[in-house]
Amino acid sequence: MRDTNEESSPADRRTAAESIEHGGGGLSIREVLARVRPDAVPKPTSGSAVDVNDLVAAIVAAAGRHVPAGRLAPDADFFDAGGTSINAVELAAELEEQLGIEINLDEVFADSRPTALARQWLPQLQETAAPARPRLPAPPPLPDAPPPAAASPRTVPPPPATAFPVPRTQPLPAEPHRNGLSHTSARQEDLDQILADLALADRLPFTDVPDPLPPRRILLTGATGFLGSHMLLDLLRHSDAHVYCLVRAADQEAAAARLGAQLRSYALPWSNEIRRRVTVLPGDIRRHRLGLTDEQWTSLTHELDSVVGVAAAVDFLRGYQSLRTGNVLGALTLAELAATGRPKPLHHISSIAVFNEVGITSMGEDDPLAHVDRLVSGYDQSKWAAEVALRRARDHGLVVTALRPGGIGGHTKTGAYNAQDLSSGLISAFGRFRTVPAFRYLNAAPVDWVSRIAVAAICEPDAWGFDYNLTGVPNTLDDVVRDMALGGMHVRVQGWDEWRDTTLARLKTEPVPELAFLSRVLQSPTALQLCEATLKGPAARSDRTDALVSALRLTPATRYDAQAQLKTFEKLADDGLARLPQKDDPPYLWFTETTKGAVGPVGSDADASCSMALTLSVASMYQVVKERRVDVTGEVACPAIHAEPLRVESGDLWIRPEEGIPLQHGMRHQLLLSRLKLRDADGGLWWLEGRKYAQARRNLWHQTRALSVEVGRAGETASLFGEVVVPADSYVRDQIDGIRVDPRLTSQEKRAAKLTWLAWFGLEMGRGLLAPFARTAADLLDLRRPATVTERNR
Numbered sequence: 001m002r003d004t005n006e007e008s009s010p011a012d013r014r015t016a017a018e019s020i021e022h023g024g025g026g027l028s029i030r031e032v033l034a035r036v037r038p039d040a041v042p043k044p045t046s047g048s049a050v051d052v053n054d055l056v057a058a059i060v061a062a063a064g065r066h067v068p069a070g071r072l073a074p075d076a077d078f079f080d081a082g083g084t085s086i087n088a089v090e091l092a093a094e095l096e097e098q099l100g101i102e103i104n105l106d107e108v109f110a111d112s113r114p115t116a117l118a119r120q121w122l123p124q125l126q127e128t129a130a131p132a133r134p135r136l137p138a139p140p141p142l143p144d145a146p147p148p149a150a151a152s153p154r155t156v157p158p159p160p161a162t163a164f165p166v167p168r169t170q171p172l173p174a175e176p177h178r179n180g181l182s183h184t185s186a187r188q189e190d191l192d193q194i195l196a197d198l199a200l201a202d203r204l205p206f207t208d209v210p211d212p213l214p215p216r217r218i219l220l221t222g223a224t225g226f227l228g229s230h231m232l233l234d235l236l237r238h239s240d241a242h243v244y245c246l247v248r249a250a251d252q253e254a255a256a257a258r259l260g261a262q263l264r265s266y267a268l269p270w271s272n273e274i275r276r277r278v279t280v281l282p283g284d285i286r287r288h289r290l291g292l293t294d295e296q297w298t299s300l301t302h303e304l305d306s307v308v309g310v311a312a313a314v315d316f317l318r319g320y321q322s323l324r325t326g327n328v329l330g331a332l333t334l335a336e337l338a339a340t341g342r343p344k345p346l347h348h349i350s351s352i353a354v355f356n357e358v359g360i361t362s363m364g365e366d367d368p369l370a371h372v373d374r375l376v377s378g379y380d381q382s383k384w385a386a387e388v389a390l391r392r393a394r395d396h397g398l399v400v401t402a403l404r405p406g407g408i409g410g411h412t413k414t415g416a417y418n419a420q421d422l423s424s425g426l427i428s429a430f431g432r433f434r435t436v437p438a439f440r441y442l443n444a445a446p447v448d449w450v451s452r453i454a455v456a457a458i459c460e461p462d463a464w465g466f467d468y469n470l471t472g473v474p475n476t477l478d479d480v481v482r483d484m485a486l487g488g489m490h491v492r493v494q495g496w497d498e499w500r501d502t503t504l505a506r507l508k509t510e511p512v513p514e515l516a517f518l519s520r521v522l523q524s525p526t527a528l529q530l531c532e533a534t535l536k537g538p539a540a541r542s543d544r545t546d547a548l549v550s551a552l553r554l555t556p557a558t559r560y561d562a563q564a565q566l567k568t569f570e571k572l573a574d575d576g577l578a579r580l581p582q583k584d585d586p587p588y589l590w591f592t593e594t595t596k597g598a599v600g601p602v603g604s605d606a607d608a609s610c611s612m613a614l615t616l617s618v619a620s621m622y623q624v625v626k627e628r629r630v631d632v633t634g635e636v637a638c639p640a641i642h643a644e645p646l647r648v649e650s651g652d653l654w655i656r657p658e659e660g661i662p663l664q665h666g667m668r669h670q671l672l673l674s675r676l677k678l679r680d681a682d683g684g685l686w687w688l689e690g691r692k693y694a695q696a697r698r699n700l701w702h703q704t705r706a707l708s709v710e711v712g713r714a715g716e717t718a719s720l721f722g723e724v725v726v727p728a729d730s731y732v733r734d735q736i737d738g739i740r741v742d743p744r745l746t747s748q749e750k751r752a753a754k755l756t757w758l759a760w761f762g763l764e765m766g767r768g769l770l771a772p773f774a775r776t777a778a779d780l781l782d783l784r785r786p787a788t789v790t791e792r793n794r
Helices: 010-021 030-036 052-064 085-099 107-112 114-128 183-203 226-237 252-265 272-276 294-303 320-339 378-394 422-433 447-459 475-488 496-509 513-523 523-535 543-551 568-572 621-627 700-705 730-736 746-783 789-793
Strands: 218-219 242-247 278-282 304-309 348-351 400-404 405-407 433-436 445-446 469-470 493-494 589-601 608-618 629-637 646-655 668-681 687-696 706-713 719-723
Touching: 010 629, 052 085, 052 114, 085 107, 085 114, 107 114, 107 320, 107 523, 183 320, 183 378, 218 226, 218 320, 226 242, 226 252, 226 447, 242 252, 242 668, 252 278, 272 278, 278 405, 278 746, 294 320, 304 320, 320 348, 320 629, 348 378, 348 447, 348 513, 378 400, 378 523, 400 447, 405 422, 405 447, 422 475, 422 496, 422 568, 433 475, 433 496, 445 447, 447 469, 447 543, 469 543, 493 496, 496 513, 496 523, 513 523, 513 668, 589 730, 589 746, 608 646, 608 719, 621 629, 621 746, 629 668, 687 700, 700 706, 700 730
Parallel strands: 218 242, 218 304, 242 278, 304 348, 348 400, 400 469, 405 445, 433 493
Antiparallel strands: 589 608, 589 719, 608 629, 629 646, 646 668, 668 687, 687 706, 706 719
């Protein structure tokens, strides 16, 4: 096939590659391939009479051309061998052209072993084959594998046989079902494989209880991932440990470069001090003994005193057979490392997905897990199998701690998020399209909290050996709707099917490359069932986690609400995923304000009447929390400027501007600053600037209502100065009782909106009024102030 570099621009290829890598946005094989290689769209051809062995050989030969090593064993997984989503699309297109059949890309993701694909596709071939035609020619011999490439993590050679080889549990059927391997047969094969994998735990060595001491030498896998990178930094911040990071790369230099790049991508540091306490080991959890040399393996078995397994393939499209090597056998390899040599605890990052059975009623830390035969997703099955296998490892004396996050949200301080996390995709879609599916609970917590609690359990010996749900405080549907409304993103609740159809339609008409993976998930029957099980499940309980947090005096879990998501929403918007409220959006909340007073020429008495009839509004609570700014419209009546009222063309009011720092180091603290652009009836432009101050005086009621104003022509200095005041009899009527809220909200949401605004505004004004009194008191009580001459002469 021709090189794509000759066919399209680098920008086009990058956009297309990202779309394909993230799932193709629901495109067919031909449509997806056409984005990268327009001249290579395959054309169907008539089939040939083949048997299953011919088909396996043909798939093996073709697949070998799309993996780094140039070869693929019949029972090896295409993705484990280094194939990417782009490679999978190209392989499927090549086989479509060669075999003359329609290939469903979901089948490739579900189980990409050539033997499994052959069983799926053989019935199609037999239906379309002409019996008299010759069989497929035998493919050429597989070439010897070339030496490993020395570049990127995408070119890692395929793993050799795992330390836990599993014999095939069922022979290839001679005559599969008419439409391929039936759903029931495929499910049974997965279940048989899961049971065989669980039995591998019985091969682990027996071990003693580790010393109950905080770890000093830790092996961490998954440090380049979203959660793992934050855990690496938390391990360094909150312990004295030296951390060995297993990183998938060709050599140590490439591994260190990859780790540093990933940390920086999540706004995490990669300094000399961090490098001093980190040893980077090139390796792969999918390979025998993690891809380490015998010497490295033996050394680690005696030097380490803790093993932390975070690495896993998080992919909701791939099936169990495709995920088991990394997610299950990799966990067992870590268990073998922990049980060999010096006794070591194993801390395993599991997932709340082990409960992802439709209809499950409880998800407590010690509650029974889901029935594995009722888990629909390969990811759910692989996390279930890993955790259950490690439970069996406990019978060999291994101390295993299972840490189960739910959805992992963005960092509350930096906004860093995982673009491929389903939670991020759903939240982005909620905010972008202003609709949410009806659900029971979202069990999600920010990455900084999940990481900190996980590291606390790792570093506290008394916490070892138990199961923890790191899910935070669940969000209800009402919570999410209210949070979105407070953020200025008023969402409509839809049924699951309606929401899915609406979202897919919007993603098609308004394509967002960063959300292409979500489109792919919403079109996969298996992934859809996973989403439904997640959204309809109960709230996760975390009694043991809460007790640990309390005992260690850590920050308790709080709901991942609008304020906690603020930075992440901003970053999602910057990256094109979400859409924040705009200034021209319909107002969320508004009220009127009438002021009366007088102005006069600068330096003279203020004897000319001046009044303002304004409407103050906010597009969202996001606006006021982020900017402390209110939009202003209305009119200004001032005969000293013009006989007719002036219209406010644009206006802003800032609450406690510059955090209320006093002007010119005086004792007047700013409460409000307003700037208005005015136009008179003749088209002339004016500006008005008003300031409200707080001082350490008794007339607080007047201070909250009075506004000092300056007025001048556009481009000139102030010509008028004075003061306007909100009449006492209209203040409460207009600014409290007169608050109006977006009519699209429910009565309960309207009341919540008013209370939220009044609580926030009242708190800000209270802080502003208190500041000058606090400063005066500090001056009076400052014992460090030098004594005056009078005081010294006493």
